[in-house]
Amino acid sequence: MSANTHYLSWGRAHRFEHKPHKLAWRDSIELSNLSEPMLVQGLGRSYGDCCLNGSGTLLLSKELDHMIAFNPDTGILDCEAGVSLDSVLKLIVPHAYFLPVSPGTKYVSVGGAIANDVHGKNHHVAGTFGKHVLGLKLLRSNGELLTCSADENQDLFAASIGGMGLTGLIVSAKIKLKKALPVIDQEIIKFNSLSELQEIENASQSRYEYTVSWIDTLASGKQFGRGLYFRGNHCEHIKKSPQDYLHSNPKLQVFFDAPSFVLSEFSIKLFNSVLFHKQRQEKKLETVPYDPFFYPLDAVKSWNRLYGKQGLYQYQFVVPCDSLDFMGDILKFLQKSHQASFLTVLKKFGSITSPGLMSFPKEGWTLALDFPNRGTATLKVLSDLDRMVSDLKGRLYSAKDGHMPASMYQSSYPKLEDFSKLVDPKFSSNFWRRVNASK
Amino acid sequence: MQANRMVIIGATSAIATELGRIYATKRWEIYLLARSPEKLKILEDDLKARGAVATHSRCFDFAHRGNYQGIVDWASQGGCIDLLLIAHGVLGDQKASEESNELALQDFEVNFLSYMCLLNSFSKNMESKKKGTIAVISSVAGDRGRQSNYFYGTAKGAITIFCEGLRNRLFKSNVHVLTVKPGFVKTPMTAHIKQGPLFVEPHKIAEDISRAVERKKNQVYTPWFWWIIMTIIKMIPEPILKRLKL
Numbered sequence: 001m002s003a004n005t006h007y008l009s010w011g012r013a014h015r016f017e018h019k020p021h022k023l024a025w026r027d028s029i030e031l032s033n034l035s036e037p038m039l040v041q042g043l044g045r046s047y048g049d050c051c052l053n054g055s056g057t058l059l060l061s062k063e064l065d066h067m068i069a070f071n072p073d074t075g076i077l078d079c080e081a082g083v084s085l086d087s088v089l090k091l092i093v094p095h096a097y098f099l100p101v102s103p104g105t106k107y108v109s110v111g112g113a114i115a116n117d118v119h120g121k122n123h124h125v126a127g128t129f130g131k132h133v134l135g136l137k138l139l140r141s142n143g144e145l146l147t148c149s150a151d152e153n154q155d156l157f158a159a160s161i162g163g164m165g166l167t168g169l170i171v172s173a174k175i176k177l178k179k180a181l182p183v184i185d186q187e188i189i190k191f192n193s194l195s196e197l198q199e200i201e202n203a204s205q206s207r208y209e210y211t212v213s214w215i216d217t218l219a220s221g222k223q224f225g226r227g228l229y230f231r232g233n234h235c236e237h238i239k240k241s242p243q244d245y246l247h248s249n250p251k252l253q254v255f256f257d258a259p260s261f262v263l264s265e266f267s268i269k270l271f272n273s274v275l276f277h278k279q280r281q282e283k284k285l286e287t288v289p290y291d292p293f294f295y296p297l298d299a300v301k302s303w304n305r306l307y308g309k310q311g312l313y314q315y316q317f318v319v320p321c322d323s324l325d326f327m328g329d330i331l332k333f334l335q336k337s338h339q340a341s342f343l344t345v346l347k348k349f350g351s352i353t354s355p356g357l358m359s360f361p362k363e364g365w366t367l368a369l370d371f372p373n374r375g376t377a378t379l380k381v382l383s384d385l386d387r388m389v390s391d392l393k394g395r396l397y398s399a400k401d402g403h404m405p406a407s408m409y410q411s412s413y414p415k416l417e418d419f420s421k422l423v424d425p426k427f428s429s430n431f432w433r434r435v436n437a438s439k
Numbered sequence: 440m441q442a443n444r445m446v447i448i449g450a451t452s453a454i455a456t457e458l459g460r461i462y463a464t465k466r467w468e469i470y471l472l473a474r475s476p477e478k479l480k481i482l483e484d485d486l487k488a489r490g491a492v493a494t495h496s497r498c499f500d501f502a503h504r505g506n507y508q509g510i511v512d513w514a515s516q517g518g519c520i521d522l523l524l525i526a527h528g529v530l531g532d533q534k535a536s537e538e539s540n541e542l543a544l545q546d547f548e549v550n551f552l553s554y555m556c557l558l559n560s561f562s563k564n565m566e567s568k569k570k571g572t573i574a575v576i577s578s579v580a581g582d583r584g585r586q587s588n589y590f591y592g593t594a595k596g597a598i599t600i601f602c603e604g605l606r607n608r609l610f611k612s613n614v615h616v617l618t619v620k621p622g623f624v625k626t627p628m629t630a631h632i633k634q635g636p637l638f639v640e641p642h643k644i645a646e647d648i649s650r651a652v653e654r655k656k657n658q659v660y661t662p663w664f665w666w667i668i669m670t671i672i673k674m675i676p677e678p679i680l681k682r683l684k685l
Contacts, residue, residue: 022627022630024627025478025481027477028477063453063627066484067484067485067488067489068484068488069487069488070489077488078488079488090464091488091489091490
């Protein structure tokens with residue numbers, strides 16, 4: 001057993017002592033003699049506490065990273081749950097395949113992508129990651145190894161997609177990949193107000209596979225609601241072979257916890273302003289490899305350490321609204337609170353539903369904010385936001401959450417009761433204990 | 440055209456797995472030897488999915504002396520070996536070895552004697568084909584004896600010297616010998632040790648090995664900074680070293 005027993009999540013605001021247990025070979029995983037509660041952690045990229053299990057057993061799946069089969073004719077990949085999307089891309093891109101859904105980083109495991117039912121810039125046409133999972137092998141703490149799919153053990157299949165690792169250990173999964181070239185025709189369009197954004201959004205949804213916008217939360221006055229809209233499609237022809245566009249490992253790394261002035265309100269304001277003005281023209285067209293398009297933050301290893309020792313809180317919500325009217329209030333509130341969000345991302349989810357019981361996305365707008373952790377002041381802002389989101393009948397994303405009160409969770413996920421019955425009795429997490437606290 | 444052939448002894452070790460993956464991506468044919476048939480099956484599937492044109496596997500336990508020539512015949516059938524990696528081993532328990540000659544001998548069988556016999560048998564084959572590279576996992580632990588792990592260190596040191604001799608002998612036959620000296624690696628072998636900042640992922644070690652194979656290096660410290668650390672440690676005079684707690 002490893003002597004390093006402190007594990008933290010990507011947000012670094014939660015840190016607990018664990019009993020780590022490495023998994024490596026899928027034929028010899030034995031859960032029965034481990035102490036409960038247990039939870040699996042893949043690459044630890046969840047921001048909050050859903051990948052942590054303080055004082056409990058933490059099953060580490062990083063070395064459970066074997067491919068099982070890849071068929072370049074059908075585009076079906078069968079692999080162990082600890083395989084990273086980074087490794088998947090290195091395998092499939094040369095064959096002109098791509099991930100059916102890409103989250104904002106490729107350094108997540110396949111198991112984690114399923115357990116959090118991650119989404120990407122193509123949610124409006126492709127749904128969530130779980131929508132492309134053909135089946136999975138689930139190991140329950142009683143030793144049962146179950147094959148779960150839409151036809152077999154359907155209830156556990158639905159519970160495991162977006163199930164935050166609570167239904168047992170996902171050992172392996174079969175995924176249907178998408179045939180696509182690894183280069184994107186990208187357009188970046190400046191918008192100067194929320195109504196301009198709404199217009200661009202309406203005009204883009206049906207024509208572009210990938211859409212997302214970045215918004216400058218600190219711009220006020222005439223610049224209120226400004227930002228950049230990114231949209232793109234996979235190229236249909238490329239000059240070189242797909243292999244030549246394969247990404248490389250990050251060359252930059254943050255080696256230490258940055259002091260707090262690095263991400264102050266001033267520097268965040270400056271950064272966002274530079275980001276907006278860097279592009280001179282109103283609309284920029286370019287052809288870019290997939291790596292900077294989908295995973296810009298992956299270029300800097302351990303970028304989360306820029307937020308300093310205190311870490312950060314991510315806050316992502318979805319509200320079932322077609323119009324952007326709610327955003328005005330949110331922006332005004334953020335500006336008044338003086339808790340600046342460094343990178344703020346806005347995306348319209350489509351109507352495709354996930355097979356997962358506890359999946360986060362639903363039709364409407366989703367906004368992702370990140371706040372350097374300034375203790376109670378930050379938590380106060382988060383609870384004020386909670387109230388606004390609840391009033392709009394919205395909900396929060398568990399993969400990013402580190403503070404949501406139990407009542408909010410219980411009232412915003414209608415299938416919680418069905419899900420709870422399917423949770424493995426020996427599995428739990430800090431998140432799960434928190435949102436079940438005052439039931 | 441026939442695919443290049445790689446033979447991995449101790450295939451289920453973390454470093455060997457990662458090196459196998461590098462050559463699978465290059466579409467090589469891979470022969471795997473390890474103790475557990477179940478793990479070999481998992482590894483074969485993994486390497487095939489990643490691009491290996493073919494994989495073959497065979498079980499062998501180096502705790503018991505066996506038919507080493509049989510391994511060479513199996514791994515060289517119908518072609519020649521382009522890259523041989525020998526990577527098996529046990530870290531052993533220093534304190535337990537101090538108490539028991541039997542245990543010390545058992546570990547030495549796995550960590551050195553089997554290496555010697557395998558290298559002896561494989562080198563004859565590769566010498567006759569006049570091509571190929573032999574990469575052998577030694578360790579920084581073999582550079583200098585330390586009270587905390589000199590049983591393991593002795594076996595690794597012996598490998599280093601054996602490889603020097605073999606490299607010298609095979610030079611004229613165009614067979615290259617690479618001695619790999621990894622530092623601390625995050626593997627199941629070291630999972631019980633407190634892991635400091637010097638511990639690196641096995642894929643980093645594998646990348647260094649593949650680069651050293653390409654560049655026909657004689658010896659590689661991996662990660663590179665171990666070269667500096669070991670140069671200093673090797674310079675410490677014995678009268679001082681013997682008083683240190685290492």
